[in-house]
Amino acid sequence: KAGVTQTPRYLIKTRGQQVTLSCSPISGHRSVSWYQQTPGQGLQFLFEYFSETQRNKGNFPGRFSGRQFSNSRSEMNVSTLELGDSALYLCASAFSGRAQYFGPGTRLTVT
Amino acid sequence: GQQLNQSPQSMFIQEGEDVSMNCTSSSIFNTWLWYKQDPGEGPVLLIALYKAGELTSNGRLTAQFGITRKDSFLNISASIPSDVGIYFCAGRDTGNQFYFGTGTSLTVIP
Numbered sequence: 001k002a003g004v005t006q007t008p009r010y011l012i013k014t015r016g017q018q019v020t021l022s023c024s025p026i027s028g029h030r031s032v033s034w035y036q037q038t039p040g041q042g043l044q045f046l047f048e049y050f051s052e053t054q055r056n057k058g059n060f061p062g063r064f065s066g067r068q069f070s071n072s073r074s075e076m077n078v079s080t081l082e083l084g085d086s087a088l089y090l091c092a093s094a095f096s097g098r099a100q101y102f103g104p105g106t107r108l109t110v111t
Numbered sequence: 112g113q114q115l116n117q118s119p120q121s122m123f124i125q126e127g128e129d130v131s132m133n134c135t136s137s138s139i140f141n142t143w144l145w146y147k148q149d150p151g152e153g154p155v156l157l158i159a160l161y162k163a164g165e166l167t168s169n170g171r172l173t174a175q176f177g178i179t180r181k182d183s184f185l186n187i188s189a190s191i192p193s194d195v196g197i198y199f200c201a202g203r204d205t206g207n208q209f210y211f212g213t214g215t216s217l218t219v220i221p
Contacts (some may be wrong), residue, residue, distance in 0.1 A: 004153075006153075007123045033209065039192045042211065042214065043199070043211040045208065045209065045210075048207075048208070055207070056206070056207065071203050078127075078189075088151075090153050090154070090209050092209075097141075097207070098159070098161075099142065099156055099159035100144070100156075100201070100209060101156055102146070102154045102156075103151035103153050103156070104152055105151075105152065105153045105218075107151070
């Protein structure tokens with residue numbers, strides 16, 4: 001069974017721009033979560049989607065948004081990028097109530 | 112958000128030695144997970160625990176779900192150089208949200 005895939009793997013953007021990241025979960029997994037990982041803050045939870053509905057949300061500004069499609073694929077959008085948004089963005093999928101499996105991440109650099 | 116208390120923060124050990132690390136939480140968790148992360152990659156699931164008291168092994172790795180449901184430990188026996196990396200614990204609370212430890216950086220000296 002294929003693992004979680006994320007595209008793109010690397011991105012360089014300029015302050016003020018917006019970015020969209022994509023995540024394809026493991027087949028059969030309906031829960032998709034997004035995390036931001038930085039050296040100083042560790043893994044920070046952004047939001048979780050389940051069956052196209054946002055089920056949980058972390059403590060991030062409204063510039064961070066997401067959505068999930070009927071095939072469970074998910075996208076995350078960050079608008080008006082700031083330097084501090086530079087991070088590894090991780091997507092994780094899970095079968096109901098079970099362990100999360102992570103993708104390889106998207107490395108976002110904001111200049 | 113809540114973060115788990117994971118210790119130690121870093122370990123430097125000789126090849127062949129055993130390793131032990133643990134995680135504690137102020138909240139009750141329904142699931143404990145242990146991951147290993149290499150630089151620039153996503154965390155890889157090592158062991159998943161779903162019941163209090165559960166003890167599970169994966170090769171040289173053994174993890175236990177604490178009986179109070181507020182802690183978990185991971186042991187690595189006979190460490191080898193490829194065990195190098197950062198190990199994270201994660202717990203899922205009754206609201207179905209996951210929380211992560213701050214990581215244990217493991218260095219194995221050949």
